[in-house]
Amino acid sequence: MTLKHLSSRLKWYGSPFIDFASPCHIDLELSTKCNLKCEFCFRQDIKPRSKDIEFDTAIKTLLQAKELGVYSVKFNWRGEALFNKDFRGLAKYAQRLGLYTMLNTSLSMPLSEFQLRSIARFFDEVKVSFDTSIPHLYEKIRVGAKFATTHRQLIRLQYFRELYKTKPIIISRRTVSEMETVEKFIEFFKKWHFHNFDIRPVMARNTKTMQKTNTENRKYCGHPSRRLVVDVSGNVYACCVAYQEQKQLYLGNVTEKKLDEIWNGHKRKMLIANLKTGIMGAACVDCTSGDAYK
Numbered sequence: 001m002t003l004k005h006l007s008s009r010l011k012w013y014g015s016p017f018i019d020f021a022s023p024c025h026i027d028l029e030l031s032t033k034c035n036l037k038c039e040f041c042f043r044q045d046i047k048p049r050s051k052d053i054e055f056d057t058a059i060k061t062l063l064q065a066k067e068l069g070v071y072s073v074k075f076n077w078r079g080e081a082l083f084n085k086d087f088r089g090l091a092k093y094a095q096r097l098g099l100y101t102m103l104n105t106s107l108s109m110p111l112s113e114f115q116l117r118s119i120a121r122f123f124d125e126v127k128v129s130f131d132t133s134i135p136h137l138y139e140k141i142r143v144g145a146k147f148a149t150t151h152r153q154l155i156r157l158q159y160f161r162e163l164y165k166t167k168p169i170i171i172s173r174r175t176v177s178e179m180e181t182v183e184k185f186i187e188f189f190k191k192w193h194f195h196n197f198d199i200r201p202v203m204a205r206n207t208k209t210m211q212k213t214n215t216e217n218r219k220y221c222g223h224p225s226r227r228l229v230v231d232v233s234g235n236v237y238a239c240c241v242a243y244q245e246q247k248q249l250y251l252g253n254v255t256e257k258k259l260d261e262i263w264n265g266h267k268r269k270m271l272i273a274n275l276k277t278g279i280m281g282a283a284c285v286d287c288t289s290g291d292a293y294k
Contacts, residue, residue: 005100008071016222022069023263025227027240028061029053029077030084032232035109037143040174040202042243043078052084053232057255061230062094064259072100075123077229078243082109082119091122100124104172107153108145116153120160127170127198128154132179133188155192168195174202203288220276221291224268230254236262238271239289246283 011024032048065073073094075081082105084090094101103123107130111119119126132138135147142150158169171194173185182199189197224238231237234254235245242249248271252262262268275284284292 004071008100011071012226015226016220019225021264022260023227024070025072025074026061026065026070027074027077027227027229028058028090029079029229029231030058030075030081030087030090032079033083034079035083035144036080036106038141039143046244048078051232052086053234055086055090057234058086058090059093061234061254061259062090062097062099064254066097066099068260068263070099072102074102074104076104077231077240080105080109082111082115088115088118088122091118095122095124103127104129106142106145106150107157108142108150110149111153113156116157117160117164120157120166121164123166125167125170126157126161127172128157129172129174130154131173131175133185134180137179158192158194170196170198173197173199175199217293218278218280219293220272221287221289223289223291224272224275228259228263238268239283241287241289242283246281248281248283 008024011020014020015024031052033050033052034043037043062073075087075091075094081087081103091101091103101123102125103119104127105119107128129142130138130150131141138147138150139145154169161167161169171189173182185199186197223240227240228251229237229240229242231245234256236251236254236259237245237249238251239249251265251267254262257265274280
């Protein structure tokens with residue numbers, strides 16, 4: 001772990017208590033498109049209009065993020081970033097700026113060797129959602145995906161990560177049922193020398209799976225103090241759970257205002273002040289983020 005990365009982590013965890021002059025992270029939405037219909041996903045409630053971010057808007061956002069002092073950028077939000085034909089060029093540009101590049105993906109859409117090589121080379125951190133090693137259960141959870149396709153591409157991507165000497169892939173498992181033990185799940189992937197895992201319960205993201213929250217157990221989650229989300233239209237939100245583009249969490253647009261103006265603007269500061277004193281608007285009352293609860 002580099003000193004720069006360690007400093008970013010300290011800033012991430014310290015941001016709810018210290019008002020830093022810049023966020024340490026941004027989520028940049030490259031595409032709203034998705035090839036899956038997972039039962040637990042927020043997309044069961046909303047259907048974002050299929051759209052990719054304009055290349056110039058993405059470049060402007062990355063450049064301003066670097067100038068603002070942002071450390072890392074994750075290239076997805078409500079959709080699969082790999083649907084954006086410019087994902088390679090944008091990730092490469094971000095790396096040239098010195099930004100730490102991240103990608104969360106289902107890796108389920110058919111990808112060419114060139115695209116897999118690009119993912120391996122230009123993303124510092126890659127997290128692949130793969131909830132079970134049991135084929136029929138995988139296809140039941142990730143509706144629209146084919147186990148054989150995802151598995152084949154995952155092994156190929158692992159090969160390219162090793163070839164380019166980039167960081168190991170993180171296998172992300174969101175447990176939606178007791179389908180198999182964690183030990184058996186990990187044992188399956190160890191055959192191909194995977195050893196980085198992010199395993200935790202699935203977080204309810206839609207009205208069908210979400211339970212009523214207990215506001216008495218709420219705490220200040222810290223997201224508006226540490227990160228920004230920029231969607232495909234350049235709209236900036238204070239939280240990564242603002243899937244429905246809630247006005248309360250909207251801070252501005254990067255095509256109209258610079259990112260530093262948005263970050264240091266009155267609206268974000270008032271949102272933080274209200275949340276810290278327990279004043280929650282409709283967008284936050286039933287928040288599904290685990291970071292918002294004690």
